[in-house]
Amino acid sequence: MKLPAPPTEKSFASPLHHPRVATVIGRWLGTAVAVCFLTGLYSHFLQDTPSWLPIPSRPANLYRVTQGLHVLSGIVAVPLLLAKLWTVYPKLFAKFDPKAIRPALERLSILVLVSSMALELFIGFVNTLQWYPWPFPFRQTHYALAWLIVGALLVHLAVKLPLIGANWRRTPESAPESLPAETTGLTRRGLFRTVAGAATLVGITSVGQSAPAFGPVAVLAPRKPNVGPQGLPVNRTAEAAGVTGIDANWRFTIMGPRQLSYTLEELRALPQSRSDLPIACVEGWSQGARWEGIRMRDLLAAAGAAPNSRVRVVSMEKGGFYATSELPEEFAADPLTLLALRLNGAELALDHGFPARIIAPNRPGVLQTKWVHSLEVMT
Template identity: 90%
Template sequence: MKLPVLPTEKSFQSPLHHPRVATVIGRWLGTAVVICFLTGLYSHFLQDTPSWLPIPSRPAHLYRVTQGLHVLSGIVAVPLLLAKVWTVYPKLFAKLNPKAIGPTLERLSILVLVSAMALELLIGFVNTLQWYPWPFPFRQTHYALAWIIVGALAVHLAVKLPLIRANWRRTPEPTPESLPANTTGLTRRGLFRTVAGAATLVGLTTVGQSASPLGAIAVLAPRKPGIGPQGLPVNRTAEAAGVSGIDATWRFTIAGPKQLSFTLDQLNALPQHRSDLPIACVEGWSQGARWEGIRIRDLLQAVGAAPHSRVRVVSMEKGGFYGTSELPEEFAADPLTLLALRLNGSELALDHGFPARIIAPNRPGVLQTKWVHRLEVVA
């Protein structure tokens, strides 16, 4: 039996497999990758803050913007990556000389780059659905893959820099006479419009989960504004957290230079304050709300602690990664940071953290700890 003949690079006659096309789409994809990487890095440092990096509590809505951009740029990168791979895949059939270090390094960098980006985008998208079918920890893996992508991208750009520079500026479209007789299909401009249109479409139909005015057209978004208890979406329910409510013996405790305990009625009798802040989740959705409760800095003052104190927050949640959290000094002292007792004018629903939860500016939703029963001043 005669074996099929493998194609070569010259087997692909479309003028769209051209360095100029790859350069233009690569610029778009590179922009999305940079935005996604920087905003993801910011989110990572908010959750695991190094001692040398002070994170400010203002602007209050900053995390809502950055994480919305993170998820948006990741989603937009999907059609851009597919278009980029389609444009350059004939190069995979070019003969490779093992002794040529440059081309070999280029081929390896492309393999690592495309594989890591595909996996990164896949698990990132699945994370927005809160589905984790893998045995490895999502956040740490997502973070490690981001650095692998950046490294592979740097190698790829260094190898391809001469070709990128040569095709950075607009080049003439090939004339019909210069193309093979059987060539049909899109022009370069038509391909650019198609790819840009696809990226714009998936962006517009998902960004409404963080940009409320576009919520009505967020048909591809896993979360939509206004849907959930008290008009606010919920990620982790009380049932999933193993919390069923409180009884008459429940007390809220704050431990510092001295220790105080309060019943829920006593907490409600303390001076109350209001903060208009969003819940902004790592999955990309966010929604503003009106919160009322006691300022954390007032509670610190009541136990004789300095306003700029680190505070450990302890939840009644059973299990999970976020049963405790920590408020850095800047957040604990911010007047917008509350031990919240009410949401949008009503007592907190159990799924929103009844009897008390933390709400602070510029914080990921996973750190706005629910079902709080204890605060500890960290020495």
Template identity: 60%
Template sequence: MLGRWLGAAVLVCFVTGVISHYLQHPPGWLADDLPSRPAWGYRFTQGLHVASGIAAIPLVLAKLWAVYPRLFVWPPVRSVKHALERLSIGVLVAAVLFELFTGLLNTVQWYPWPFSFVPLHYAVAWVIVGALLLHIAVKWEDIRAHWGKRSSGTLSLPAQDTPDRRSLLLAVAASVGAVTVTTVGQSFTPLRRLDLLAPRHPDHGPQGLPVNKTAAAAGVTSVPESWRLYIEGPRPYSLSLAELRGLPQYEVELPIACVEGWSKSARWTGVRVRDLLERAGAGPGARVRVESLQRGGAYRVMEMGASYARDPLTLVALRLNGEVLAPDHGYPARIIAPNRPGVWQTKWVAKLEAL
């Protein structure tokens, strides 16, 4: 029973994690075809990714507690098949623990290790798949026999163990429910009042919206009065903040959804990116490269595929919930786009380049 619950949680976590990875790091052949709709898509899948990963932690601990004596049987290897089974179990346990606990630390942005989190987290997810497939292959006869017994009604368990099994399952279910209810409110805002253990609260932050990186942390301590937005293309031009505000303004409601699992919708007002690109002479299939005033970091420069660049919901936003952007939200201008990770909603925009 624990294995089925854990398997479901890990499967959901894996699928949503792969979606997240390709939305964050699309290969070139896929970049222009990533869907910009539904606008809430990344908020849903990433919230589910983090929620299922957190829920899997008490499940994996309970599963290990239930089976740990069998991890230390002697002799450790009795045959080639047994060696493969032990190998698959060892790799599977190590990889699942690595994924769950490094993922948990990522939600609080604590990285006490020397490696880059994203590529290794993604790679180890596929190690889990490989170890699981190997384990299923070497245990296939036992699996088939088990389900055959269940279907024929001959599977029996010791009656004296029933109360203990029931108590264990109830305790594990309560633990999963507790950690889920007290963390999922960071993305599922109807439960935000119960958001006691998550590192972010959707209502806490400048202008009622959380931030991961402040202006001070990004090195954007001040914006010069001479700031202009440069738009490069066949007909390059630049706009002052006053000129940007003088262009047709559009208001959209879109969520900020971060890879750490928190998200919240807000009203954004600004100029459509596609209008700026058309004025620069960019074709309908153009991508756009966005540069930030941020002084460094992996996300100072961002590229959007054509599907995002042409979407009418994608804005160079100047206002948040009717107010001028706060410095921590990207003043004087930032990108907001549908179905997109928060790390690519670039703040403190300095230049758009049609590609």
């Protein structure tokens, strides 16, 4: 029995596989990727700040907005990527001459782009669940993949620029009436509405972790506002950090021009200030809260240090990537930055950092160090 001929690119006659459709969805996907990349870059630099890049402490809610957009744009990119791949998959059946440089470069860029983007979106989503089923460090790998995606995307755009330019706007040549009859029952406009609707739906059902108004419908969000001890979610518990509390001998120390030491009662007796600041985590969730404690710049002044000193914060946490953190000059001097002792009108819960934690404006939650027992003035 004679086998049927293998399909070719022309075997897929639907006008939904037209370059105009791919261009429109590609614009949406490109916007999501750009937002995700830029906000992710900002998050990376906040955690690993190069010496040449000053990071401001204000606006106080900036990181809450940028990281919420980062995770939201990454989630929205999933249905957009699937739709984009569906529009162009007939190209896989096109004849390919491996000796031709342009087609070879095009296919290589697509291979790198699609595989790296799929992996990036997968590990990014799994990170929001705080599940790490791999041996490599997430943050460094996520950062490297982002640059790989950008490089592959630029190559792909350069190769496809003439085709993109020809289909950027709707023309008579790309209009549905000039193409073969539709066989799927779905028009182009219907496809665009379906893809936009799917992206909007996953966005609305996940953005509630950083936008409280959407909290009731945040079925895809791993965290919800106001859920947790003292009305605030918890990522890393005291048990996971190996912290069981303090005993009667616990003292808080500041190592600076003058070394100071305080009991918890002595810390509570110092002048207290209040800051209304959110906890904004790299996983995308955020929640505003009312914090009370001692201003960092007041502690530095008492230790004889300049208010804009760099400060190393040391936790009682047993190991871990964030058992210590560095508070840059702008953040140490900001009057909103506190050594917090109370949260939402009550003493800190152990899972929220009892006896003391750092809270500062425009900082990732992983750098708002909990269970603090000492400060070291670095400059």
